[in-house]
Amino acid sequence: xxxxxxxxxxxxxxxxxxxxxxxxxxxxxxxxxxxxxxxxxxxxxxxxxxxxxxxxxxxxxxxxxxxxxxxxxxxxxxxxxxxxxxxxxxxxxxxxxxxxxxxxxxxxxxxxxxxxxxxxxxxxxxxxxxxxxxxxxxxxxxxxxxxxxxxxxxxxxxxxxxxxxxxxxxxxxxxxxxxxxxxxxxxxxxxxxxxxxxxxxxxxxxxxxxxxxxxxxxxxxxxxxxxxxxxxxxxxxxxxxxxxxxxxxxxxxxxxxxxxxxxxxxxxxxxxxxxxxxxxxxxxxxxxxxxxxxxxxxxxxxxxxxxxxxxxxxxxxxxxxxxxxxxxxxxxxxxxxxxxxxxxxxxxxx
Ligand code: AOF
Ligand code: ZN
Numbered sequence: 190x191x192x193x194x195x196x197x198x199x200x201x202x203x204x205x206x207x208x209x210x211x212x213x214x215x216x217x218x219x220x221x222x223x224x225x226x227x228x229x230x231x232x233x234x235x236x237x238x239x240x241x242x243x244x245x246x247x248x249x250x251x252x253x254x255x256x257x258x259x260x261x262x263x264x265x266x267x268x269x270x271x272x273x274x275x276x277x278x279x280x281x282x283x284x285x286x287x288x289x290x291x292x293x294x295x296x297x298x299x300x301x302x303x304x305x306x307x308x309x310x311x312x313x314x315x316x317x318x319x320x321x322x323x324x325x326x327x328x329x330x331x332x333x334x335x336x337x338x339x340x341x342x343x344x345x346x347x348x349x350x351x352x353x354x355x356x357x358x359x360x361x362x363x364x365x366x367x368x369x370x371x372x373x374x375x376x377x378x379x380x381x382x383x384x385x386x387x388x389x390x391x392x393x394x395x396x397x398x399x400x401x402x403x404x405x406x407x408x409x410x411x412x413x414x415x416x417x418x419x420x421x422x423x424x425x426x427x428x429x430x431x432x433x434x435x436x437x438x439x440x441x442x443x444x445x446x447x448x449x450x451x452x453x454x455x456x457x458x459x460x461x462x463x464x465x466x467x468x469x470x471x472x473x474x475x476x477x478x479x480x481x482x483x484x485x486x487x488x489x490x491x492x493x494x495x496x497x498x499x500x501x502x503x504x505x506x507x508x509x510x511x512x513x514x515x516x517x518x519x520x521x522x523x524x525x526x527x528x529x530x531x532x533x534x535x536x537x538x539x
Contacts, residue, residue: 195225195228196266196294196323197323197324199223199225199230199264199266199294200223200266200268200294200296200323200324200328201324201327202221202223202230202233202266203220203221203222203223203244203266203267203268203296204221204268204296204324204327204328204331205221206221206222206223206233206234206235206244206268207219207220207221207235207236207244207268207331208221208331209221209235209237210235210236210237210238211382211383212382212383212384212408212409213237213238213239213408213409214236214237214238214239215239215334215385215474215476215477216239216335216338216474216476217236217239217335218236218269218299218331218332218334218335218336219235219236219268219331219332220235220236220243220244220267220268220269220332221233221234221235221236221244221267221268222234222235222244222245222247222248222265222266222267222268223248223265223266223267224248224249224252224260224263224264224265224266224290225263225264225266226256226259226262226263226264227262231252231253231256231259231263232248232249232250232251232252232256233247233248233251234246234247234248234249234250234251235247239277240277240278241278242278243271243272243278243281244267244268244269245265245267245271245281245284245285246278246281246284248265249284249288260288260289260290261288261289261290261291262291263290263291263292264290264291264292264293264294265285265290265292265293265294266293266294266323267293267294267295267296268295268296268297268328268331268332269295269296269297269298269299269328269331269332270295270297270298270299270304270305270306270308270309270321271285271293271295271308271312272299272301272304272308273303273304273307273308273311274301274303274304280308281308282308282311282312285312285317286312286315286317290317291317291318292317292318292319293312293317293318293319293320294319294320294323295309295319295320295321295322295323295328296321296322296323296324296325296327296328296329297321297322297325297328297329297332298321298336299332299335299336300335300336300339300340301335301339302339309321333345333497334476334477335476337476337497338471338476342468342471343464343467343468343470343471343495344385344386344467344470344471344475344476344477344478345476345477345478345497345498346467346478346480346490346495346496346497346498347380347384347477347478347479347480347496347497347498347499347500348479348480348487348490348491348496348498348499348500348501348515348517349377349380349479349480349481349499349500349501350481350482350487350501350502350514350515351368351369351373351501351502351503351504351530352368352501352502352503352504352514353368353503353504353506353507353508353511353514354503354504354505354506354507355507355508355509355511356513356514357508357509357510357511357512357513357514358482358483358484358511358512358513358514358515359483359484359508359511359512360508360510360511360512361510361511361512363392363396363483363512364396364397365396365397365399366508368502368504368506368508369502369504369530370504370505370527370528370529370530372527372528372530373502373504373527373530373532374405375405375406376527376532378403378404378405378406379405379406380479380500381401381402381403381406381410381411381479382403382406382407382408382409382410383408383477384411384477384478384479385411385412385474385475385476385477385478386411386412386413386414386436386470386475386477386478386479387401387411387412387413387414387478387479387480387481388413388414388415388416388478388479388480388481388486389401389413389414389415389416389428389480389481389482389483389486390415390416390417390482390483390485390486391415391416391417391418391419391422392483392485393481393482393483393486394415394417394422394426394428395422395423395426396483397482397483398426398427398428399427399428399481400427400428400430400432401413401427401428401433401481402430402432402433410432410433411433411479412433412434412435412436412475413428413433413434413435413436414435414436414438414470414478415428415435415436415437415438416438416439416462416466416486417437417438417439417443418439418440418441418458419439419440419441420437420439420440420441420442420443420444420453421441421443421444422437422443429451434451434452435451435452436451436452436453436454437451437452437453437454438453438454438455438456438466439453439454439455439456439458440455440456440457440458442455454466454469456469462489463489463490463493463495464493464495467495480496484512484514484515487515488515491515491516491517491518494537496537497536497537498534498535498536498537499517499533499534499535499537500532500533500534500535501514501517501521501532501533501534501535502527502530502531502532502533503530503531503532503533504529504530505529505530517535519535519536519537519538520535521533521534521535522534522535522536
């Protein structure tokens with residue numbers, strides 16, 4: 190019992206470490222690792238940024254010189270299956286074998302082709318005692334964007350919007366009305382620092398004129414994407430500003446709208462639009478996509494089935510009359526309060 194508790198605590202620590210890499214590891218996953226000797230942590234690490242050392246390498250390197258001799262008697266905890274391939278860095282399985290670490294506890298598998306269980310097999314074949322599945326749901330939640338990207342060849346899609354206490358999205362004329370509170374706004378900007386791209390429809394770009402930047406948190410800005418069949422958007426829109434790159438997706442050539450650093454992605458606006466768009470974004474190494482509105486765009490994603498998560502702020506404000514918010518076809522999985530707002534999180538489990 191005590192041992193199990195300790196294993197939980199060490200794996201939880203891996204998850205916390207992994208999250209420190211949020212926003213910098215894409216298209217790699219966030220990964221954390223802990224090395225423990227007789228119930229004491231002697232090393233820990235996380236994947237800090239894409240192209241840099243993996244969590245396991247940082248954990249091994251963090252062990253003090255006088256403790257390096259303990260590695261052949263220690264347990265490695267890691268939030269994701271150790272990699273077994275030469276990517277930007279050598280395989281972590283080789284490091285584990287070279288350091289003679291006898292026991293490895295993994296939360297979930299890495300679905301990357303060439304890994305996907307082969308990392309575990311290689312370690313076991315060499316006599317390492319490996320167990321998989323500790324706090325697996327939490328480990329999978331951390332790795333889901335990466336695993337979706339490598340197995341479905343598309344970004345992990347998160348729908349995000351706010352609705353009034355009575356389920357309205359906007360006033361009848363579609364004009365923007367800020368519904369959620371300042372805590373929610375700050376949280377949304379934090380999320381923006383952790384994702385690769387953020388998408389809105391052309392009507393929202395025109396009517397609300399959003400910047401879609403991260404202004405209230407640290408870190409990076411996502412790529413901005415705007416969907417407009419005609420491509421005829423005013424070039425002065427805020428999302429064409431210089432703060433972050435923008436990709437205009439349209440069927441017809443955009444002409445004047447395409448100024449500054451904006452790129453153009455031509456796509457047929459037919460029933461297959463969302464599927465082909467996501468494929469194109471994956472080719473550009475976009476592994477997580479936020480869809481922020483408007484109603485029609487959110488519904489397009491819901492109808493296509495290409496959504497993984499929805500984060501909906503239900504605010505204290507009443508709006509009447511109004512345009513009803515998109516309906517998420519599943520029950521919320523979790524929720525919590527941010528002052529007068531309530532955040533509901535939905536998952537699309539296929
Ligand atoms: C790990 N530990 O901390 C991370 C892993 O191109 P590379 O060298 O970064 O390697 C890509 C592979 O490593 C790929 O399978 C990816 O899912 C995994 N990421 N693996 O053992 C880590 N970040
Ligand atoms: Zn690795």
